Each structure stands twice: as structure tokens, then as C-alpha cells.
Amino acid sequence: MNNPLRRFSQRFIEFPVFQKLGLQQMKCDILELGCGSGYGAALLARLRPFTYLGIDLMEEQVELARCRNLPGAVFMQGDASHLVGVADGSKDLVVIFGILHHMPGWRDAIRECARVLVPGGSLFLEEPGKGFIRRWDRLFKWGHAADAGFDLAELEAELARNGFLIEKKLRALGFGSYHALKKEGL
Numbered sequence: 001m002n003n004p005l006r007r008f009s010q011r012f013i014e015f016p017v018f019q020k021l022g023l024q025q026m027k028c029d030i031l032e033l034g035c036g037s038g039y040g041a042a043l044l045a046r047l048r049p050f051t052y053l054g055i056d057l058m059e060e061q062v063e064l065a066r067c068r069n070l071p072g073a074v075f076m077q078g079d080a081s082h083l084v085g086v087a088d089g090s091k092d093l094v095v096i097f098g099i100l101h102h103m104p105g106w107r108d109a110i111r112e113c114a115r116v117l118v119p120g121g122s123l124f125l126e127e128p129g130k131g132f133i134r135r136w137d138r139l140f141k142w143g144h145a146a147d148a149g150f151d152l153a154e155l156e157a158e159l160a161r162n163g164f165l166i167e168k169k170l171r172a173l174g175f176g177s178y179h180a181l182k183k184e185g186l
């Protein structure tokens with residue numbers, strides 16, 4: 001995951017796609033799930049948020065992220081499917097750069113996103129669908145589990161079930177990027 005190709009893609013494709021979907025500079029509290037070694041945090045720092053919290057399951061990734069010394073950024077070890085210490089309605093923006101397909105508990109992570117966002121808050125999320133994962137595994141031997149991932153239709157249904165409205169999306173070649181809004185009044 002910490003390879004130059006991954007960083008290139010995140011910087012020149014994935015982050016700009018999020019910007020096209022509406023990610024912009026705003027004074028807000030950001031949570032990034034599956035922050036890895038903090039490369040996404042460095043990109044999100046361009047938005048000049050009030051606060052940034054990055055959470056990742058792997059302590060060694062969290063340590064690498066901390067070593068970036070990004071001003072105001074806080075990194076914590078934790079499980080995206082059960083966010084301990086993140087209060088209900090405490091975040092304006094949640095960002096996920098492609099981690100849900102690694103998680104058997106991905107539906108719980110979406111429920112957690114809905115819980116921690118303020119009403120009207122934004123979720124920026126990008127994931128490969130099952131078909132995309134299989135094709136890339138055949139080509140690049142990435143070694144995902146045989147049952148890893150979900151269809152993008154399942155992902156979209158789960159967003160709706162948790163009170164999200166898909167504001168904008170871009171789907172290409174079985175990969176989906178989304179800007180979803182938590183409905184007001186939930």
C-alpha cells in the first residue's frame with residue numbers, strides 16, 4: 001500500500017476525483033478512515049480543516065503517519081467498524097480512500113460514518129467493486145481474499161439504508177467514487 005504508484009494514484013487521480021465530486025476547502029472537522037501511513041492526510045491538509053483525525057487498524061501505519069508531523073493532524077489506532085472515542089455527530093466530513101473492500105465489517109463502517117457525521121455532513125468514499133478486484137488480482141497478483149469486496153450496487157444500497165443521499169458519483173471500469181450526504185433530521 002505504501003508504494004509510489006499508490007501515492008501517484010491518490011494524488012493525481014483519486015484526490016482530484018473527490019474534488020470534482022465537491023471536496024473543497026472548508027473550515028470543518030475531518031475524519032479519515034483507514035488513513036494508512038498518512039499520505040491522504042497530507043492531501044487533505046490542503047483543505048485547511050479545523051481538525052483532522054486519521055484512524056487505521058494497523059499501529060505501524062499510524063506510527064508512520066505520525067512521523068509526517070502534519071500540523072494539527074491526530075492519528076489513532078482503531079477499527080473503522082467500531083469507532084471508539086468518536087462522538088455522535090462530531091464530524092463534518094468523513095473520507096475513505098478505498099478500505100471498505102478489505103473489511104468483512106464494511107456495513108458496520110458505513111453505519112459508523114452515519115453516526116459520527118453531523119446531519120448534512122459529507123462522506124467521500126471510493127471503492128473498487130468485486131469485478132474490478134478480481135481483474136486487478138489476476139493482472140497484478142495483489143492477493144485479495146477470494147470473497148473480498150462487494151458489488152457497487154450493494155455499497156450504494158447500504159449508503160441509502162444508513163440515511164445517505166448520493167449527491168454525486170463517478171463510476172468507471174467497476175470502480176466507484178462517491179460524495180454522499182447524511183440526510184438532515186436523522
Ligand SMILES: C[S@@+](CC[C@H](N)C(=O)[O-])C[C@H]1O[C@@H](n2cnc3c(N)ncnc32)[C@H](O)[C@@H]1O
Pocket residue numbers: 001006010033034035036037039040055056057058061078079080081097098099102103
Ligand atoms: C489499501 S490500504 C489504503 C491505505 C490508504 N487509505 C491509502 O489509500 O493508501 C488499506 C488500509 O486500511 C486499513 N484498514 C483495514 N481494515 C481496517 C479497519 N477495520 N479499520 C481501520 N482501518 C482498516 C489498513 O490497515 C490499511 O492501512
